[in-house]
Amino acid sequence: MPSLPVARTLDPREAPALRWGILGTGWNAEKFTTALRRHTTQQVYAVGSRTQASADRFAAAVGAPVAHGTYEALVADPHVDIIYVATPHNFHHEHALLAIAAGKHVLIEKPIAVSESEAQDIANRAAAAGVFCMEAFWTLFLPKYDVLTQLMADMAIDAVLADMGEYFTLDHRIFDPALAGGPIFDMATYPLSIALWALGDPAQISANGAPAPNGINGQLAITMESTRGGLAALHTSIVGETPTTATFAGLDATIVVDGPFYQPGGFTYTTRAGARLRYDEERSAHEGGLHFQAAAVARHIAAGETSSPVRPLADSIRLLRVMDEIRAQVGIPLP
Template identity: 55%
Template structure:
């Protein structure tokens, strides 16, 4: 185990410049908020080519294509995945459409990157993984934060054992949303869990793996969807976690990993590019910082996909499908305890 006192500073990121990744031809399923930011990030920071977009209507697809200079606008998702000029499909539709649209792309022979959460539940995620494996195609969840330079440095801190024996993880992601927002809709798998909760639950699982015990309690929003979840997690005899997510209020959106040798703190918004610190039990302080480029950092996940696909690989160690499935299983247990069932599951 490396000790904090032995280091002059934190390690450097190992993430390559996204501009250096070989260019693939991308098709985008969906024209919403995250699709806009994904395409903008690729065009600004990578050599990737977004050549096609698909929507439920030709009008919507053409409007999106016009704004971003995309050559092909398809008025159906079937037409998008059938486009022979597309190498890889980015699925950016609402949560309850991730599974059918990922399968649509895979069955058309396309590699696929699925916006987080990869599916509504672990069974759906496993189905996507099985189809991708059977067809020899790349598939991954677009949990973009894990692909960024900041999280690579965090990964090195954890792998080196700088924190000592980890005893606690505290993760929070809360944001207030008005009654008209899609996150308040039952038919779109609303509530905080899939939108906001994917980050803290994924990060907690990333650090300590699947917990041995889960205790979850929820609160409804006025709209009727779940509004807030507080969860206690236990790993073995010593490690404990608290994960909180809400759409009822603005909260710190921070992430803390505490160990016997040091504590790592990522202030809000923890899943975006920015600073973090490691403070030893002896008071030694090491800090990391980077430009706060926000959602332009979506470029890093696309570059990783391009490198893996070009090398003939079907997964990425940054976010393997097994981890995505395990995170969904954890959130399935949380939902079981608070009594939340998605409409698409009924």
């Protein structure tokens, strides 16, 4: 291969503009709205929170013209085209159904729910309502991952190695069991999703866990064998920093994705014959990458489509099925 393929990602600024309603006013909502304002023509139209004061503060901060003091008022707003659900994990199901029942398209923060049954229920309700519905797994919409998609179409991926570890102080909400704390829903979403994306359906899963200082699960080590015979070795942690890299290996080539593998950045493609090709793009965090998924969603909705081939709901449901198995093996309760 003399050169790498070119990313086929369309210009986010050319996507049809939707009026977004932001359900929730936390960290995810702030990063998402910042990305939309900087890199797209999408309109952050309305904000919904549990109190009017919170909605007013966030709307002023992000330049939204409308602030609703309840989530019900937000989804009922006739001027809102799509709801972005940015509340904690264990509220995704409730708030997604609230939006769908109001006839709104919905983009739901990852993971889409906290169990396979909740994820399936969301998919069923969205299908019955005829609205667009997707999990906000933004990584696969980055230009880097489109290049990887093209490369991996010609590779038989046999192994995936990936980790995602970050240190958090004990006062962070990720240690709160009432808010689905621990690494499984926050951190493990990324390595599990890319392993399933690269290897396909799992045939066997094995997981081990270690506690955090406050007693909740703090680390996970996961091996996963696919029905095609590939193997993934994954690690995730909320108690220590890890390289957060990813490797996709086949018989004839290996791809090593720089850390953090889930954000914009680079990777190296090396063949068994010794050829080495380098992909580089400007490194950035969430504010430099979340807009690609939003633009893709806008294009699908403008075309009258209700799902994305990049992150279909079947993949989101499969992820939760795997998470259910990991929780059962390690003994992680639902909140």
